[in-house]
Every structure is written in C-alpha cells, then in structure tokens.
Amino acid sequence: MDRVGMVRDLDSLGRIVIPVDIRKRLGIGKHTTMEFWATESGLIMRKYTGKICALCGKLEYLTYFKNAWICNLCMNELKNK
Numbered sequence: 759m760d761r762v763g764m765v766r767d768l769d770s771l772g773r774i775v776i777p778v779d780i781r782k783r784l785g786i787g788k789h790t791t792m793e794f795w796a797t798e799s800g801l802i803m804r805k806y807t808g809k810i811c812a813l814c815g816k817l818e819y820l821t822y823f824k825n826a827w828i829c830n831l832c833m834n835e836l837k838n839k
C-alpha cells in the first residue's frame with residue numbers, strides 16, 4: 759500500500775474528495791460505487807465488489823467456496839485443521 763501523504767478536509771456534510779491521482783490509479787470514475795469500513799487502524803475504502811471474506815472480513819485474495827467468499831489466509835487455516 760502506498761502512503762500518498764495527501765491531506766483533505768471533510769466538508770460541512772462530511773464529504774471528502776478523493777484526489778484525482780488516486781482515482782486514476784485505482785480506476786475510480788465519477789459514478790463508481792464505493793464501500794468503506796471503519797477499522798481499528800482507520801478507514802478502508804474501495805470500489806464496491808460485494809466480496810468480503812465470510813470468516814475474517816478481509817477484502818483481498820478471495821476465493822468463492824461453497825456459497826461464500828473465503829480469503830487465502832482463512833482457506834489455508836481450514837486446510838491445516
């Protein structure tokens with residue numbers, strides 16, 4: 759993950775503009791649906807995919823298995839039990 763080092767203020771309605779460099783790099787267009795989560799370390803935001811690990815909530819390296827998305831870490835944990 760890159761640390762871009764940009765700082766933005768929320769407006770009076772709680773909105774924030776995602777810098778154009780980040781939008782271009784991540785392929786985020788004008789009407790892209792976004793989803794976000796509050797975590798212990800901060801806010802996670804990404805393009806909406808509807809996919810999240812059913813066991814731990816991770817967003818990456820997901821595999822569809824028996825009607826659920828499972829991340830590689832949880833899949834490995836299940837294999838080693």
Ligand SMILES: [Zn+2]
Pocket residue numbers: 811812813814815816828829830831832833
């Ligand atoms: Zn997981």
